[in-house]
Amino acid sequence: MTPTITAFADSPGRGRGLARDIRVRWALEEVGQPYGERLLSFDELKAPAHRAIQPFGQIPTWEEDGLVLFESGAIVLHIAGRHPGLLPGEAHARSRAICWMFAALDTVEPPIFERSLATVLERDEPWFAARLSVLDARVRQRLGELLRRLGNADWLDGDFSAGDLLMASVLARLEGSGLLGGYPNLAAYLLRGKARPAYQRAYAAQFAVFLRSRSAKDPAAN
Amino acid sequence: MTPTITAFADSPGRGRGLARDIRVRWALEEVGQPYGERLLSFDELKAPAHRAIQPFGQIPTWEEDGLVLFESGAIVLHIAGRHPGLLPGEAHARSRAICWMFAALDTVEPPIFERSLATVLERDEPWFAARLSVLDARVRQRLGELLRRLGNADWLDGDFSAGDLLMASVLARLEGSGLLGGYPNLAAYLLRGKARPAYQRAYAAQFAVFLRSRSAKDPAAN
Structure with a gap:
C-alpha cells in the first residue's frame, strides 16, 4: 500500500525547502518508495480531523495500512527501518x-x-x-x-x-x-x-506544491 | 558486558532529577539492566577525551562492548530495542x-x-x-x-x-x-x-551522586 504524507498546501517557507515534509520526501526518494501527498491549509492543520492524526496540528504525517505516525524524525526512522539504504546493516x-x-x-x-x-x-x-x-x-x-x-x-x-x-x-x-x-x-x-538525486527529487516535489499554490493565488505570477 | 553511562559529577540540577542521565537510568531500571556510571566534572565534559565520545561535550553517553552512543533519546531507544518492556511487540x-x-x-x-x-x-x-x-x-x-x-x-x-x-x-x-x-x-x-519503581530507583541513583558531591564540597552539610 502506498503511504500518504501530509504537507502544507501553502507553505510558509516560500519554496526554500524548509518545511519538514522535505525530510520524509527525501527519505522516501532515497529508498525508492512511491508516496501520495495530502495538502493541508492552515485552517485544516488546526481542525479536529487533522488533530486526530497529529495532536499538535503540524505536518508531516504518515498514513499507511492503518498506521498513523507523526514527527518527521519518527517517520524517517520508520522508513529507514523498513528499506535498505538509510541505515547500516551492522x-x-x-x-x-x-x-x-x-x-x-x-x-x-x-x-x-x-x-x-x-x-x-x-x-x-x-x-x-x-x-x-x-x-x-x-x-x-x-x-x-x-x-x-x-x-x-x-x-x-x-x-x-x-x-x-x-x-x-x-x-x-x-x-x-x-x-x-x-x-x-x-x-x-x-x-x-x-x-x-533523491534530495533533488524531494525538493522538486515540494517546490511544485509551492508553485501551484502561488499560481492559484496570483495566476499572473506565472 | 555491563554498559557504562556518564553523568554530572556535580549536577547543576541541585538534585531535582532533571539531568538527562535520569532518562537512561530510568530505562535501564525498567528493563532490569545493571549499569556502571562514570562521573564527569564540567572541565572533563569539555575536554578532548570526552569530546571523542560526545562531540557536543554533554552527558549522558553509553559505552558497551565497543559501542559508543550519545543523545539520551538514542540511548533510550537502543535500550528499548534490546530488552522487552519499553516498546510494544506489535x-x-x-x-x-x-x-x-x-x-x-x-x-x-x-x-x-x-x-x-x-x-x-x-x-x-x-x-x-x-x-x-x-x-x-x-x-x-x-x-x-x-x-x-x-x-x-x-x-x-x-x-x-x-x-x-x-x-x-x-x-x-x-x-x-x-x-x-x-x-x-x-x-x-x-x-x-x-x-x-524503576523511576524511583533511577532518581535515587542520580540523587546519591548529588549528595556525594555536596558532601565533598561541604562535609558539614551532612
Missing part, C-alpha cells in the same frame, strides 16, 4: 547512525530553530539585537562542535545515513543567515546532501 | 511508541527547555517579563495539545512505553514553574511516571 553502526538522527533534531536543531523563530517573531522588539547575538553564539557553538567531529569526512559516520539526511536538513535552515560561511566544511557537507 | 504499536519519543524530544521539550534557559540566562534582562510571557504561551499551547490527546488515559498509547518515559521526563522540567497546575491530567500523568 548493529553498532546502525545504532550510531540513529544517534546522529537524535543529535540533529535534539542538539543541533533547537538553537537553529530558536534563531529562525526570533528573526520572525522578535525582529521589531527593542531587545532583538541583543538576543540575536546570544542566539548566534549558541548556533556557532554547535556548528564548531559538529565541524570538529566531521573533519574532512563526507558524512558523519561512514556512508550517508538517515543521520546525515536529518543533519543536512537542519543545517539548511541556516542558508541565508551568513552563519555557515564560517564553517566551510559544513557548508560543503550541506551541499553534498542537497546534491543527492 | 509493529504498528511499536512505531507509534517511537513516534511519542520523538514528540517528547522534538515538539514538547524545546519550548520547555527554552523557558528554563531564559529563566536562568535572561532573568536580569529588561525584556525578561515580556519574553517569559511569550515562552509561557508556547509551553501552554503544547500542554493543551498533549492534554487533549492524553484525555483520561494513563499513558499516551496503550501501556507505558519509552514514549511515556521521555514525555514524563520532559514534563518534569515544569515542576516548580506553576504551569502544570492548569493541566491536572498532565500533572497526574507525570506523577504516575515518577511513582514507577
